[in-house]
Amino acid sequence: MNYIGSKFSILDFIDETIEDFVKPQNNNLVLCDIFSGTAAVGKYFKRKGYTIISNDIEYYSYITTKHFIENNSDITFLKLKKQGIEDIFKYLNTLEGKKGFIYNNYSIGGTKGKEFERQYFSDSNALKIDAIRMCIEEWKGKRLIDENEYCFLITSLIESADKVANTASVYEAFLKKLKRSAEKEIVLEPVEILKTNNNRKNVVYNKDCNELIKEISGDILYLDPPYNNRKYDTNYHMLETIALYDNPAIKGKTGVRCETTKKSKYCIKKEATGALEELIKNANFKYILLSYNDEGIIPIEEIKKIMLKYGKYKCYGRKHRRFKADRNRDYIKNFTIEYIHCLEKNLDSNIE
Numbered sequence: 001m002n003y004i005g006s007k008f009s010i011l012d013f014i015d016e017t018i019e020d021f022v023k024p025q026n027n028n029l030v031l032c033d034i035f036s037g038t039a040a041v042g043k044y045f046k047r048k049g050y051t052i053i054s055n056d057i058e059y060y061s062y063i064t065t066k067h068f069i070e071n072n073s074d075i076t077f078l079k080l081k082k083q084g085i086e087d088i089f090k091y092l093n094t095l096e097g098k099k100g101f102i103y104n105n106y107s108i109g110g111t112k113g114k115e116f117e118r119q120y121f122s123d124s125n126a127l128k129i130d131a132i133r134m135c136i137e138e139w140k141g142k143r144l145i146d147e148n149e150y151c152f153l154i155t156s157l158i159e160s161a162d163k164v165a166n167t168a169s170v171y172e173a174f175l176k177k178l179k180r181s182a183e184k185e186i187v188l189e190p191v192e193i194l195k196t197n198n199n200r201k202n203v204v205y206n207k208d209c210n211e212l213i214k215e216i217s218g219d220i221l222y223l224d225p226p227y228n229n230r231k232y233d234t235n236y237h238m239l240e241t242i243a244l245y246d247n248p249a250i251k252g253k254t255g256v257r258c259e260t261t262k263k264s265k266y267c268i269k270k271e272a273t274g275a276l277e278e279l280i281k282n283a284n285f286k287y288i289l290l291s292y293n294d295e296g297i298i299p300i301e302e303i304k305k306i307m308l309k310y311g312k313y314k315c316y317g318r319k320h321r322r323f324k325a326d327r328n329r330d331y332i333k334n335f336t337i338e339y340i341h342c343l344e345k346n347l348d349s350n351i352e
C-alpha cells in the first residue's frame with residue numbers, strides 16, 4: 001500500500017542502524033513499533049525473530065497490524081463449512097454485489113443527484129466491497145469466525161479495495177474519471193500470513209502512544225511519528241470506514257468522517273515537541289530510535305537536545321526519495337534526508 005511516511009524502502013537502513021547502535025547479540029529482543037502504519041517495520045523484525053509490540057491510533061492500521069503481527073500460524077476457518085482459504089475467498093469473490101455504506105456514499109451510482117457526487121470506486125466494486133464486508137460481519141456475529149480469521153479477512157479486503165481505489169494515492173480526494181486500475185474488477189486476495197515457530201507472544205494495541213508507553217516495556221522502541229500536519233485520519237478515512245463499517249456521519253466533497261476524536265499531537269507544530277519529550281521520558285526501553293526527516297515540524301536541534309537529556313545520543317542519515325503523492329506538489333527537491341536519531345537511555349532517569 002502507498003502510505004504516507006512508509007518505511008518499507010528504508011528497512012535495511014533501520015536494520016543497519018540497529019546493528020550499529022544496539023549491537024544485538026541475538027534476536028531474543030522485544031521491539032516496539034509504536035506508530036505502526038502499514039506494519040512494515042514490525043513485519044520486518046518479526047521475520048527476524050524479534051518479539052513485537054505494535055500500536056497505532058488508527059483502527060485500520062490496528063486491525064491490519066493485528067493480522068500481520070499477532071497471527072503466527074495457519075488460518076483454518078474450521079467453523080465455516082468450506083474447504084479452506086481458497087474456498088472462502090472463492091465464495092466471497094462470487095458474492096452478488098449489495099448496496100451498503102460504500103456504494104451509497106462513495107460511488108457515482110450511489111451518490112447521483114445527492115449534494116456531493118463521489119467516485120472513489122466504480123459502482124460494481126463499491127457493491128462488491130459492501131457485499132464482502134457485510135458477509136464478514138455476519139460471520140463474526142454468528143461466531144463462525146474467530147478474531148484471527150476476522151482480522152485476516154478485513155486486512156485482505158482493505159488491501160484489495162485499495163488496489164482499485166480511484167484516487168491519485170491517498171483518500172483526501174478522488175479522480176474525476178475512473179482510472180484504469182479502478183475500472184478493473186476487485187479481486188479479494190488473501191494477504192500474507194507471517195508464521196513464526198518461536199512461541200513468542202506478539203501484541204498489538206490501538207491507543208495513543210503517549211498513553212500506551214506507560215504500560216509497556218522492552219528493549220528497542222522504534223518511533224515513526226507523523227512529520228507534519230497531514231493527518232492520517234483524513235488521508236485514509238476510507239480505510240477506516242471499511243475497517244470499522246460503522247455507518248459514520250461524513251461531510252463535504254471528500255466524504256471524510258466527521259469524528260475528530262483522534263487528533264494527533266505529532267501533527268501540530270506547537271504540541272509535537274512536547275509530546276515527543278513526554279514519550280521519551282516515560283519510555284521503559286533501553287534503546288530508542290526515532291525516524292524523522294529533515295522537513296519535519298520538530299527541528300533536528302530540538303530532537304538532539306531532548307535525547308541528550310536522557311542518555312547517549314547518535315544520529316544516522318540517508319537520502320530518501322519523496323513519497324509518491326508528494327512528488328507532484330510544488331517541492332524543490334525530489335528527495336528528503338531521512339534521519340534515525342538514536343538514544344541509549346539512562347533508565348535511572350525514569351525515576352523522578
Ligand SMILES: C[S@@+](CC[C@H](N)C(=O)[O-])C[C@H]1O[C@@H](n2cnc3c(N)ncnc32)[C@H](O)[C@@H]1O
Nearest residue numbers: 005006007035037038040057208209224232264
Ligand atoms: C509515519 S506513519 C508510520 C509509518 C510506518 N512506519 C510504516 O512504515 O508504514 C505514522 C503513523 O503514526 C500514527 N499515529 C499518529 N499519531 C499517533 C499517536 N498519537 N499514537 C499512535 N499512533 C499515532 C498514524 O496513524 C500513522 O499510521
